[in-house]
Amino acid sequence: MGKATGFMEYDRKTAAERDPLSRQEDWKEYTLPLPEQELKKQGARCMDCATPFCHTGIPINGTDSGCPLYNLIPEWNDLVYRGRWKEALERLLKTNNFPEFTGRVCPAPCEGGCTVAIHDPAVAIKSIEREIIDRGFAEGWIVPTPPTSRTGKEIAIVGSGPAGLAAADQLNKVGHSVTVYERDDRIGGLLMYGIPNMKLEKSLVTRRIELLKAEGVRFVTGVEIGKDRSLADLREDADAIILCAGAQKHRELGLPGQDLTGVYPAMKYLTQSTKALLDSQYEAKIDAEGKDVIVIGGGDTGADCVATALRQKCKSVVQFGRHPRLSEEREESNPWPQMPHVFTMDYAYSEAKARFGADPRRYSVITKKLVSDENGHLKELHTVEADKMVAEDGSYTFREIPGSEKVWPAQLVFVATGFEGTEDALLENSGLHHKRQRISAEYGEYTTNLDGVFAAGDVRRGQSLIVWAIHEGREAARECDRYVMGETNLP
Template sequence: MGKPTGFMDYDRKVSRAEEPASRIKHFNEFHQHLSREEQQLQGARCMECGVPFCQSGMMLCGMASGCPLHNLVPEWNDLVYTGNWEQAYERLKKTNNFPEFTARVCPALCEAACTCGLNGEPVSTKENEYAIIENAYEKGYAAPKPPKQRTGKKVAVIGSGPSGLAAADQLNKRGHTVTVYERSDRIGGLLMYGIPNMKLEKDIVQRKVKIMEEEGVTFLTGIDVGKDIKPSQLLKEYDRIILACGASNPRDLNAPGRDAKGIYFAVDFLTANTKSLLDSNFTDGKYVETKGKNVIIIGGGDTGNDCVGTSIRHGCKSVTQIEMMPKAPDQRAEDNPWPEWPKICKTDYGQEEAIALYGHDPRIYESTVKEFIKDKNGNLKAVKIVKLKQEKDPKTGRMNMKEIPDTEQILDADIVLIAAGFLGSQKYITDAFKVELNARTNVKTEDGKYKTNADKIFVTGDMHRGQSLVVWAIREGREAAREVDESLMGYTNVSPQ
């Protein structure tokens, strides 16, 4: 422990965000990070406590407490403080294939479980992680390191999101020959098209993909496995196949008027926006135009917030988020103690921008859309929403949301974006590979395993566990890679953590 009193000597300090009025004028990342010297003082705040909940990744009351990757947080926090940046990078990379992604988009489960946060402000671990990985690129520590030997085994990974990339990276480092198939035109999956550029600039994704290519991973884009190429063909060419296609079925809202023109799934909205930005800086017009329009977003999660920020950047007239659940408390409730994940209200960048621009929080809680209202030409012109309340089902004991009579309200709406989550794997892929599904339409495996019922076929990521965080996707990819390696070699030295 470099500085025993560091958590008392230094206040928590994080990067400064560009003001909303300025950042809504562009689609770039908008944080000004601390200097190396300032960041080292933040590393000094780590207590290196005897039980580091930050790296535990345990489940408490159905929620993760600490990092699911079991990142060696106290170790590299201390190395940051002492200025041993290269060693900090080596310790960080032992458990995390892609700190350049998690340092930008992870909700920082490590910080929520930080002991310093029990009676004060947690260590700025996410910012330290960012500093470590960006310094590594700057100094050349993160340069390609191809494996010295090859095993002669070939593995195909279907899907290039964070889980597929993590599995590919681990297996390639082991010496297997890995090919990643991606149906889109760019590698990255969720990282490329599901997360807006202002949260994760796409040259950061491409930077890592280029390194993986130089280390020997082959990437093939524009190939929709199950349609463009049959699984039987892949099984002849590869020793093992990993399905990492995500939970790609968006949850719909089948209210009257659903066929109105102007209703889109959030994933399609965000994908079109980023693709148009990358292809032409929006000059091709191949995105959903929100300029001067009233936008309603159904869903209060991260994806809904991304839709808020994207709509504002295009100059929408108004933006409203409809959220079924009640507003979470601003502070931890007594029945939600540390080190559980804090179930508190989070105001993210998009909502901050809406508040700055329109003068109020865009979220309406405990409500849902009851009807989509069309004009005579079939275009969306408004939505009817209704208030909800929680009621306990006397038979099951579960809490359900019930409509409150006579609480309907009409809101002007030119565009509706449905950001209500996802419902598991896409049927054409699971049918093509003949894999069994569970009750949630995710691919079925034994508990804690990644092998499917189909011979030589494994699964990982959201396709396996359902919609989740990037950090969980990376963990799944690492664990699946270990299981695949053991099935190929009879033993494994691939680290799952």
């Protein structure tokens, strides 16, 4: 490393954020880039630790540790410190097809596995990664590089999220003719409609799609495999298929009143909001303006609903989670180099606090029922507080606390309690083996029970991180290439 003592001399700094109150007036990205000199200092904090856990990508006791893409993080940190940005970009793109996405929306398990993070704040890996790719586009270093020849093999990819796009990019690079099928009206999957614009501006997604098009990847929108076209029919036209359809079958509340007008899946709300933002002619049926909003579910999707409702000028917003508030420091059960499960102030919560004076999250809350007015519209939500009881084997239950019942006014409720798995249309009548709404395919092989049909990403593993989706898309492309060619040079 160029600065062996950098981790002792410089403090961690990450991308600055726009003012949490004023940024609610628009849908633009809420973060700001770090100055170049500061980024060089952050690169210098990388400590040449000999065994860099930041890019190991090994789950430990079910918790992510390091980057599953095996990004060459120490290498491009050092190159940034030295000001060799183009070389840093080359190293970054060796393992990550879409750093402009991961550098913005990945929760950065790499930073959790950073050796500096044992005693001090981690290296600002995510901020450095974002700047490398942004500079690559700004400087014109990233241009279309279509393959010089074609193999004559036709590959169909179902789903245009990060797994599908990564697989398409890899297979196109080695000369296969790739067609990506997307059921929605725009390419990108959850990158387009599942992540709000203030976290990932859609111009960035569109820019990447246009680059893939220029390199020869074909895209077909408005076609849902399993509904508009059968999997068997698609197989007749392709030498192989990779299924990357995601896991968007939302988990229902299973409570009285869940079907009332005013109760919606979180993803439906986020999708409509983004469509309305991108198309002035599109009229979203769900609008939080002037309403009391409640989000059920404590994850990132719920946070995005909070931020979206704020921009739509909601009257109030709260978010319920069943689990207790996380601690400020790592628990003994969550040691380094695991991704830390600690309390953080996400962008949405900073915005809600700036607007209403308090963090919108309510912990250890269980929803009991939803109640309508005389017209069948949602009027209120009933809850009770609960203690989390953890057994020796790690399993847990919730014990309701008598006398903690509460009634909350609500005209909109967004259900963000996660996803059960892949939606039924793809699974039914396809002949695919599946379990718990996930297509059966071994990790590392990605082969389904149908010849020439592979599965990768959330459709196989269930709801997961964007880096895991890209990782599996790349690996499935490798196995698909091996299948159609008999051998492969893909990583």
